[in-house]
Amino acid sequence: xxxxxxxxxxxxxxxxxxxxxxxxxxxxxxxxxxxxxxxxxxxxxxxxxxxxxxxxxxxxxxxxxxxxxxxxxxxxxxxxxxxxxxxxxxxxxxxxxxxxxxxxxxxxxxxxxxxxxxxxxxxxxxxxxxxxxxxxx
Amino acid sequence: xxxxxxxxxxxxxxxxxxxxxxxxxxxxxxxxxxxxxxxxxxxxxxxxxxxxxxxxxxxxxxxxxxxxxxxxxxxxxxxxxxxxxxxxxxxxxxxxxxxxxxxxxxxxxxxxxxxxxxxxxxxxxxxxxxxxxxxxxxxxxxxxxxxxxxxxxxxxxxxxxxxxxx
Numbered sequence: 001x002x003x004x005x006x007x008x009x010x011x012x013x014x015x016x017x018x019x020x021x022x023x024x025x026x027x028x029x030x031x032x033x034x035x036x037x038x039x040x041x042x043x044x045x046x047x048x049x050x051x052x053x054x055x056x057x058x059x060x061x062x063x064x065x066x067x068x069x070x071x072x073x074x075x076x077x078x079x080x081x082x083x084x085x086x087x088x089x090x091x092x093x094x095x096x097x098x099x100x101x102x103x104x105x106x107x108x109x110x111x112x113x114x115x116x117x118x119x120x121x122x123x124x125x126x127x128x129x130x131x132x133x134x135x136x137x
Numbered sequence: 138x139x140x141x142x143x144x145x146x147x148x149x150x151x152x153x154x155x156x157x158x159x160x161x162x163x164x165x166x167x168x169x170x171x172x173x174x175x176x177x178x179x180x181x182x183x184x185x186x187x188x189x190x191x192x193x194x195x196x197x198x199x200x201x202x203x204x205x206x207x208x209x210x211x212x213x214x215x216x217x218x219x220x221x222x223x224x225x226x227x228x229x230x231x232x233x234x235x236x237x238x239x240x241x242x243x244x245x246x247x248x249x250x251x252x253x254x255x256x257x258x259x260x261x262x263x264x265x266x267x268x269x270x271x272x273x274x275x276x277x278x279x280x281x282x283x284x285x286x287x288x289x290x291x292x293x294x295x296x297x298x299x300x301x302x303x
Contacts, residue, residue: 062254069290078279085292089247089258096250105265105297116272137252 002055005045009038009118012111028107029094035110036091039084039117040064046125057133061088067131074127076120083113209255212244216257219288227281228259228291235270235277236263247292258292265297 012034015027044059065088068081090110094102168178178189209215216225225244232240241262248255275293284290 060252062249062252062256065292066290069292070284070288072283075279079275081290082275082279082293085290086294089256089292089294092247092249103297105268106295109268109271109295 003041005038005042005118008034008041009111009114012038012114016108016111025102028102028104031107032087032090032094032102032110035107035114036087039087039114042118042121043068043080043084043128046121047128047131050125050128051130053133058136059131060134063131063134067129071129074124076124077127077129080117080120080124083117087113209246209257212246212257215246215289216244220285221257221288221291224282224284224291225259228261228278228293231274231277231281232261232263235274236261236267239264244291245294255289256292257289258294260294260296262296262298268295268297271295 012031015031015034019027040061043064044057045055047053047059047064048055048057065081065084068077069085071077071081087110090102090106093100166178166180168180169176176189216222225242229242232242241260243260243262245258245260246255247258278293
């Protein structure tokens with residue numbers, strides 16, 4: 001059964017609410033990562049459905065968020081792109097910049113932004129711009 | 138690449154169009170061009186993007202048919218080269234309107250470690266108590282800004298003072 005973006009976001013929520021024994025920054029970073037991937041996968045699924053690509057077609061992360069964030073005709077698409085860009089940058093910080101603090105507030109915001117994105121996405125599904133799939137790196 | 142491969146022609150707007158055809162050397166090359174102002178094309182190796190170095194306005198230049206884009210050496214340069222000054226200005230105005238005079242905005246350049254692609258980042262520092270206003274900021278920012286075609290879209294980044302920690 002294909003991985004559902006909502007399932008990925010549920011993990012982020014569960015981590016946030018249940019706070020496993022290993023708490024603090026490792027937890028916040030994990031939450032940020034899951035929140036970003038839930039948002040990214042949901043957006044890719046919507047684009048693949050709109051343009052009838054195969055499920056699991058690879059859409060480059062930067063191309064997805066930047067194209068949507070700069071899509072002038074549709075403010076809600078720009079909103080989704082901006083949330084995705086913010087989450088993408090925060091995920092880069094969480095995964096690669098160990099010296100940079102990731103706060104509980106930022107991880108809470110990541111979950112909230114991903115939730116808003118998943119709620120808004122269906123209403124703009126037919127307005128999403130075309131992004132061509134690429135070969136996986 | 139020989140000097141004879143260089144084409145310089147006048148456009149209908151009387152602006153010199155600089156065209157460097159493809160088919161240059163496979164190895165790395167530094168090619169001085171016969172134009173005033175110390176103009177060079179630098180190619181690290183075949184398949185790498187060429188760099189054009191000169192003091193001239195290159196907004197109408199192309200290398201092998203590809204438009205010349207500014208190097209990402211500073212956020213101010215990227216903002217200026219891509220005409221994003223008004224976008225930055227709107228972000229700053231909205232930031233202070235919603236989050237107060239103490240809110241801070243700084244442009245920065247980040248690089249995605251997976252792809253090497255640079256990002257223009259607007260780093261915004263606000264009071265933790267006001268972070269619920271982020272959505273209102275985003276709605277107005279989207280309504281009041283236009284990203285010029287071809288320009289990188291600034292990535293918004295939020296940090297909070299007096300942030301809660303574990």
